[in-house]
Amino acid sequence: MNMLKSVLPPLTGSLVLNIVHELARNRVEKAPEINKIGEEAIANVYKKVGEKPPAGKKRYAMAMAGDLIANTAYYRMVAGKSKPETWAKGLLFGIVAGVGALTATEPLGLDDTPVNRSTRTKVMTVLYYTLGGLATAAAYLALNKHLKQR
Template structure:
């Protein structure tokens, strides 16, 4: 179990989640806008240290970077097994945990939560995270097989 392979796999899963989210947000009516969660987290954090950034593009960039990094860390914890039963349970567990955390964070951070306020948006969020988990474990297993 290589730390480098786990890191690459976690980043691949995070990028898959982010890519699908951005495509769906742009082209699917009623898709979740998870960027709002990250942007609010960035703004809240900056306010606590008396920093004010009014440039929306900078806040968005910081939020995207934070989302990609935090999801990569989440998914890298998944990439630890090549055993089929462990793969299934870890993939489902990690994907659903990530979705639940995002949905819960949206409710906490956004007073009028429009990011995940419908069942459709919650299911789509769960799907994004499950996709990221599947990509992570797939990339991890591919890299582990190649390194042997």
């Protein structure tokens, strides 16, 4: 599989996830603020190495870049050997990523409030990651039309 066919679909899913997050973050009540978790993680790393963490837009940009890279790497697992398998993996990996965002923060020593503050926030978090997984599957299938139906 060439680089375009292996990287573009998961990057598409990651971009969909982040665009949906950013559009909703400032417009929808109780929307997840996944960016705050990334920003906190960056600040913690800087503090652990004895450095002053970046602030404001710089920390936000670092969090978004890290999020795009991490989600792109994760969504690379969506590719299947058939169309149904690819759709199933997109759905499953999306749901698992969303649930992971809800449950991994606290064990990592991060504040889970940005994704766990209400039932609505939790549902939206899982939905965002699921949309990313399904967008990855759609992009992968669009670039790999040779895959079997079964």
